[in-house]
Amino acid sequence: MDCISEAIEELFRRENWKYQKRGERTYYFGFRGENGRYDFWAFINETGSVLSLYALLPLSAPEKYRGDIAEYLHRANYDMMVGNFEMDFRDGEIRFKVTTDFNGEKPDLDHLDRVIDCCLVMSDRYLTGIGLILFRSHTPQQAIAMVESGGVWEERSHIVQ
Amino acid sequence: MHPIAKALEALFEKHSWRYEKRDENYYDFTFNCDVNRFNLYALIGTYVNTLSIYVHMPFQVPATRMTEIAELISRINYNMTLGNYELDFHDGEILFKVSQSFSLHEPHPDEIMILLDCALTMAQTYFPTFGAVLYGGRSVTEAVQHG
Numbered sequence: 005m006d007c008i009s010e011a012i013e014e015l016f017r018r019e020n021w022k023y024q025k026r027g028e029r030t031y032y033f034g035f036r037g038e039n040g041r042y043d044f045w046a047f048i049n050e051t052g053s054v055l056s057l058y059a060l061l062p063l064s065a066p067e068k069y070r071g072d073i074a075e076y077l078h079r080a081n082y083d084m085m086v087g088n089f090e091m092d093f094r095d096g097e098i099r100f101k102v103t104t105d106f107n108g109e110k111p112d113l114d115h116l117d118r119v120i121d122c123c124l125v126m127s128d129r130y131l132t133g134i135g136l137i138l139f140r141s142h143t144p145q146q147a148i149a150m151v152e153s154g155g156v157w158e159e160r161s162h163i164v165q
Numbered sequence: 166m167h168p169i170a171k172a173l174e175a176l177f178e179k180h181s182w183r184y185e186k187r188d189e190n191y192y193d194f195t196f197n198c199d200v201n202r203f204n205l206y207a208l209i210g211t212y213v214n215t216l217s218i219y220v221h222m223p224f225q226v227p228a229t230r231m232t233e234i235a236e237l238i239s240r241i242n243y244n245m246t247l248g249n250y251e252l253d254f255h256d257g258e259i260l261f262k263v264s265q266s267f268s269l270h271e272p273h274p275d276e277i278m279i280l281l282d283c284a285l286t287m288a289q290t291y292f293p294t295f296g297a298v299l300y301g302g303r304s305v306t307e308a309v310q311h312g
Contacts, residue, residue: 036225036256037225038225038227039225039227040223040224040225041221041223041225041258043204062201062221062223062224062225063201063223064197064201064202066199066200066201067199095197095202096201096202097197097202132300135296135299135300136300138296138300139293139296139297139299139300139301140300140301140302
């Protein structure tokens with residue numbers, strides 16, 4: 005087993021979180037934030053040194069909203085220190101991705117925990133803006149302004165499965 | 166394998182739909198619809214020979230809005246012929262559920278398709294209604310009238 009997989013499984017045992025292993029280097033799990041529930045996928049590359057963590061947002065972009073949502077996600081991504089949003093134009097799926105290269109070393113469990121937390125916090129924070137565009141006819145600029153004026157976001161979210 | 170499980174798997178295989186079998190009587194699957202992606206699960210009640218299909222609605226109700234959404238769900242459920250919405254007061258999850266009991270023979274996949282179709286149709290129909298209340302600033306009565 006590669007050392008990233010080892011660390012993931014150790015972290016999940018420590019925190020008593022559930023997960024499914026789907027293939028040798030792929031993990032599937034779920035977390036609830038303040039605003040939604042997120043499916044997570046963790047992929048480890050062939051050399052076992054790079055972890056890509058994806059959080060799937062529960063709302064996706066119907067075709068007629070994809071332009072607006074794309075602009076919103078671009079605005080969200082700009083100046084974002086860690087990770088970025090992606091949207092699949094084929095089906096409107098929206099996800100937040102963080103990729104970390106651990107350089108062949110076993111990740112520190114608390115570091116891994118923070119990576120997962122980052123994914124969850126960002127997804128949960130910006131999900132609201134997507135809802136505002138889809139259901140309240142906000143423009144991308146209005147949605148971003150609402151979301152990013154929402155106070156201190158660096159506080160750790162309460163991770164719940 | 167339980168006859169309902171056989172019929173369910175036959176339906177998935179007929180349409181080349183992907184699914185995850187979590188255990189003998191629990192299946193997870195996902196559909197991409199025009200309005201959103203929906204996660205579903207199917208539970209087989211072996212003792213009473215039932216199939217229940219649940220759709221996870223992609224919303225989470227904050228604690229402060231539970232009563233409001235409970236009212237919305239009550240209004241939506243009223244007069245609904247098949248299936249109903251449920252709200253988990255513990256975590257704010259909204260599910261649509263449709264169940265059917267079958268006699269002891271293996272149901273035809275088309276019988277299962279009816280349930281699945283109902284579940285997806287209802288999820289898509291009321292998706293904008295929930296969105297209108299949770300994000301769109303509409304009152305429950307406005308959202309139900311316009312939905």
